[in-house]
Amino acid sequence: MEFGENRVMHNDVGCGTPPLQIVVRSWNRRVTQPKTLSVACPHALLNREGKRLKIETHSLRSTLSSLAPRVFSSPVMGRIRSAANIDSFFFSPIEELLNGGESEDAQELDDEWKIKRQEEIAQSDEQKQDEVAKEYFEAPKDPTRIRVPSDVVKMEDRLGYILQPPIETWLGRRLLETPFEPFAYQKQGIAFLYGARCAILADEMGLGKTMQAITTIRLLFRSGECRNVLLVCPKPLVTNWTREFELWAPEIPVQVIEGKSERRKWLWELKRAPLRIANYELLSRDHEFFDPPGGAKVVFDLVVLDESQRIKNKSNATSIAARAIPRRRSWALTGTPVENSAEDLVGIFEFLSPGYLESGLRPSQISKLVGDHILRRTKDKVLKDLPPKLIRDARIELTDEQYETYRLAQEEGEIRLNAMGDSVTLQHAFELILRLKQICNYDPATDESAKLERLEADLEEIAASGRKAIVFSQWVQTIKWLSGKLRRFGPLEYHGQTSPKERDSVIERFRSDSQSHVILMSYGAGSVGLNLQFAEYVFLFDRWWNPAVEDQAINRAHRIGAAGPVTVTRFVAIDTIEEKIDRILTEKRMLSEAILSDAKGLNYSMGLSQDEIFGLFNIKAPKRKSLDKSKS
Amino acid sequence: MGNTSDGIIGGFLVLNLVGRPVEFHCTAPVRPNRAQEILFGSTLEGFVCGEQIATALVGKTKLELAAVLTNNPAMLTAPSSLGMPFALVFQHGERNESSGEDESEPNRLEDDVLDGEDSCSTHAYVAPTDEEDANVKTRFYQSLDSSPFVPGVDYRRWRQTSIGVNRIALPRGFQSDATGKISFDECVTRIEPFFRSIDSVEPFERIRLAVEEAQRVG
Numbered sequence: 100m101e102f103g104e105n106r107v108m109h110n111d112v113g114c115g116t117p118p119l120q121i122v123v124r125s126w127n128r129r130v131t132q133p134k135t136l137s138v139a140c141p142h143a144l145l146n147r148e149g150k151r152l153k154i155e156t157h158s159l160r161s162t163l164s165s166l167a168p169r170v171f172s173s174p175v176m177g178r179i180r181s182a183a184n185i186d187s188f189f190f191s192p193i194e195e196l197l198n199g200g201e202s203e204d205a206q207e208l209d210d211e212w213k214i215k216r217q218e219e220i221a222q223s224d225e226q227k228q229d230e231v232a233k234e235y236f237e238a239p240k241d242p243t244r245i246r247v248p249s250d251v252v253k254m255e256d257r258l259g260y261i262l263q264p265p266i267e268t269w270l271g272r273r274l275l276e277t278p279f280e281p282f283a284y285q286k287q288g289i290a291f292l293y294g295a296r297c298a299i300l301a302d303e304m305g306l307g308k309t310m311q312a313i314t315t316i317r318l319l320f321r322s323g324e325c326r327n328v329l330l331v332c333p334k335p336l337v338t339n340w341t342r343e344f345e346l347w348a349p350e351i352p353v354q355v356i357e358g359k360s361e362r363r364k365w366l367w368e369l370k371r372a373p374l375r376i377a378n379y380e381l382l383s384r385d386h387e388f389f390d391p392p393g394g395a396k397v398v399f400d401l402v403v404l405d406e407s408q409r410i411k412n413k414s415n416a417t418s419i420a421a422r423a424i425p426r427r428r429s430w431a432l433t434g435t436p437v438e439n440s441a442e443d444l445v446g447i448f449e450f451l452s453p454g455y456l457e458s459g460l461r462p463s464q465i466s467k468l469v470g471d472h473i474l475r476r477t478k479d480k481v482l483k484d485l486p487p488k489l490i491r492d493a494r495i496e497l498t499d500e501q502y503e504t505y506r507l508a509q510e511e512g513e514i515r516l517n518a519m520g521d522s523v524t525l526q527h528a529f530e531l532i533l534r535l536k537q538i539c540n541y542d543p544a545t546d547e548s549a550k551l552e553r554l555e556a557d558l559e560e561i562a563a564s565g566r567k568a569i570v571f572s573q574w575v576q577t578i579k580w581l582s583g584k585l586r587r588f589g590p591l592e593y594h595g596q597t598s599p600k601e602r603d604s605v606i607e608r609f610r611s612d613s614q615s616h617v618i619l620m621s622y623g624a625g626s627v628g629l630n631l632q633f634a635e636y637v638f639l640f641d642r643w644w645n646p647a648v649e650d651q652a653i654n655r656a657h658r659i660g661a662a663g664p665v666t667v668t669r670f671v672a673i674d675t676i677e678e679k680i681d682r683i684l685t686e687k688r689m690l691s692e693a694i695l696s697d698a699k700g701l702n703y704s705m706g707l708s709q710d711e712i713f714g715l716f717n718i719k720a721p722k723r724k725s726l727d728k729s730k731s
Numbered sequence: 732m733g734n735t736s737d738g739i740i741g742g743f744l745v746l747n748l749v750g751r752p753v754e755f756h757c758t759a760p761v762r763p764n765r766a767q768e769i770l771f772g773s774t775l776e777g778f779v780c781g782e783q784i785a786t787a788l789v790g791k792t793k794l795e796l797a798a799v800l801t802n803n804p805a806m807l808t809a810p811s812s813l814g815m816p817f818a819l820v821f822q823h824g825e826r827n828e829s830s831g832e833d834e835s836e837p838n839r840l841e842d843d844v845l846d847g848e849d850s851c852s853t854h855a856y857v858a859p860t861d862e863e864d865a866n867v868k869t870r871f872y873q874s875l876d877s878s879p880f881v882p883g884v885d886y887r888r889w890r891q892t893s894i895g896v897n898r899i900a901l902p903r904g905f906q907s908d909a910t911g912k913i914s915f916d917e918c919v920t921r922i923e924p925f926f927r928s929i930d931s932v933e934p935f936e937r938i939r940l941a942v943e944e945a946q947r948v949g
Contacts, residue, residue: 254948261941262752
């Protein structure tokens with residue numbers, strides 16, 4: 100019998116012949132672990148020179164038909180047949196026999212086999228037991244059980260949750276395939292979301308809210324509790340979510356709601372689309388499609404709002420539209436459930452469970468009410484192994500010419516504000532702040548920039564070591580200016596003027612191009628949802644108004660998967676308005692940590708108040724300007 | 732569930748092959764009356780668990796069951812008229828963790844000693860002495876509620892084998908009017924796929940939690 104260039108010989112030397120080990124591997128989707136069948140074959144296969152053959156094939160059918168039936172004894176055939184879902188397999192003599200195969204003496208081979216057999220028998224029982232046990236599911240000692248929501252009171256429903264298998268059983272090898280083993284806290288997150296009718300998953304950025312939500316959605320699909328899910332996220336994150344679904348739930352078809360009005364209407368009204376992704380910008384425009392006057396055609400089993408701080412303001416159009424989506428379950432995902440004040444939570448709960456929270460409740464009351472519906476973990480509590488985040492403040496002294504420009508602009512601005520008397524508004528103050536901050540970045544008159552000098556020095560070192568950095572600024576103008584100055588580092592731009600189509604390719608290029616050492620991002624476009632773990636340096640070229648947004652930006656790099664420590668450099672120009680803002684924000688950052696770990700202080704604003712803004716210029720806040728328009 | 736102050740409570744959870752719950756039943760606390768205590772004597776627990784509770788619970792389901800797994804040896808007295816084999820499940824870990832010393836198994840005999848079968852991993856129970864019983868209970872079955880050696884259970888009719896990390900005791904042969912004769916190997920074949928996808932001991936914890944919840948809610 101010819102088998103490739105080798106002739107297969109049936110060396111019939113009786114019952115003492117060396118066995119062949121037949122290894123059957125299965126790579127189908129349901130079984131992730133290779134399945135191995137080891138069987139003793141009564142005949143040896145030799146090639147023309149008498150050497151043992153290592154035969155590989157990728158077709159079960161052809162192999163079986165091309166080999167003599169007696170090579171595979173009937174019990175072996177039976178076992179192979181029983182593995183009906185096997186895609187491919189190969190078989191080979193056991194390794195030691197391959198080495199010994201040079202001997203042409205069958206008896207010698209036989210002796211070697213006997214020695215090997217004795218060695219095998221001498222293996223400890225414990226080792227054998229472990230090998231066998233690998234084929235079977237082994238539950239952890241402390242399984243993660245589905246959490247029974249506190250608002251479920253019917254005994255039958257409560258038992259329905261209690262009797263569900265633990266998350267580890269779901270994630271066992273046969274039930275739910277995942278590309279990576281979830282962390283224990285992620286399993287707890289899944290157990291929390293699974294039963295929740297209304298919930299906020301408020302883990303700190305980078306802890307894997309996306310994965311937890313997707314895996315729970317998979318479980319709900321598998322258990323038949325969901326057939327129709329809508330996910331809403333900011334527009335730039337749609338492709339990110341699509342990619343994450345491909346990774347974590349490849350079996351779920353994803354339909355992105357986009358295109359012209361007619362197409363979107365059709366997509367909204369589709370009855371058999373398991374998972375749809377829409378963006379916030381569309382919600383108010385498509386309100387009539389998902390909530391028509393005659394009644395909704397599709398009621399979603401679950402609606403998930405990513406970056407749900409987008410609906411914190413109850414009265415904005417997006418929030419109103421989100422609340423109108425017909426649904427049975429509502430989840431919100433956000434790393435910053437409280438950005439400005441406790442009112443943010445009221446806004447989010449208006450979507451989750453309308454009327455559950457009211458404005459004006461005391462922090463202790465809010466804390467008590469929301470406790471069962473919010474799950475928040477921070478990196479320092481759950482990710483002990485995450486590389487450290489090193490934050491350093493680079494206090495920059497402006498160049499003489501730059502500082503002179505700054506001083507003149509400030510004096511002129513303050514004189515103008517003072518002259519306006521009670522007619523001065525926050526808008527006027529903001530204009531001056533923005534102008535001064537821009538001068539801190541670079542002097543438009545002389546093109547001088549102390550920050551740039553420092554950044555270039557750091558980037559030289561980063562580029563020389565082959566590493567990558569992210570630079571954040573709040574202005575596209577600054578980003579474009581920086582891009583021109585940093586050409587030798589292969590800068591890439593990612594901001595509001597980068598088209599959605601370009602954004603993915605920019606990120607991909609930054610990831611893969613060894614010549615691109617820096618990406619310049621705006622806080623608005625780049626601070627949420629992106630995974631840039633491969634960047635080890637983050638520069639905040641200028642500071643955002645709100646520490647939560649800065650944290651979001653930093654966590655693009657400092658998240659699960661980060662290979663090494665992430666160094667964050669926050670530029671602050673000394674003796675300028677930046678220093679004053681930094682001092683206020685530092686105090687607020689400390690308070691915000693207290694807010695999220697304890698509901699006491701939920702009413703504390705994290706943005707700048709009106710008094711604080713005017714206080715930056717030693718100007719008293721005008722009377723009757725009570726409206727706090729502080730940026731958040 | 733074992734004994735509570737009000738009596739013995741039984742829980743019965745029907746799972747599909749991937750471990751999802753299909754049906755759940757539990758009993759109110761069952762307390763034998765004085766006459767039963769006198770009549771059944773040391774075999775009372777077997778009577779209450781195997782005949783009263785198991786019969787009531789298993790009889791509730793309309794589903795076709797592959798086998799019934801229990802962590803209570805007293806359930807092994809369940810009558811064959813129920814139409815399916817009962818199997819006692821426990822984990823290797825319980826044995827190894829509870830004993831840091833000699834792991835020999837003085838209360839077992841190799842199958843071939845008893846019936847001449849050749850098996851290196853299969854053992855049979857023999858009734859232990861009182862002293863051995865206490866010793867074995869401590870060492871092997873600390874986490875189980877009941878003694879594995881329940882008066883009234885003929886352990887010679889059972890064989891033990893390993894499936895994954897678990898050990899399991901199954902009837903050597905099972906005969907019922909409904910199913911006919913089922914061999915030991917067939918019993919193993921019936922439950923073995925279940926062990927591949929879930930941990931077979933874990934569902935007992937679910938039953939415990941559910942019964943507690945049912946009692947709490949009333």
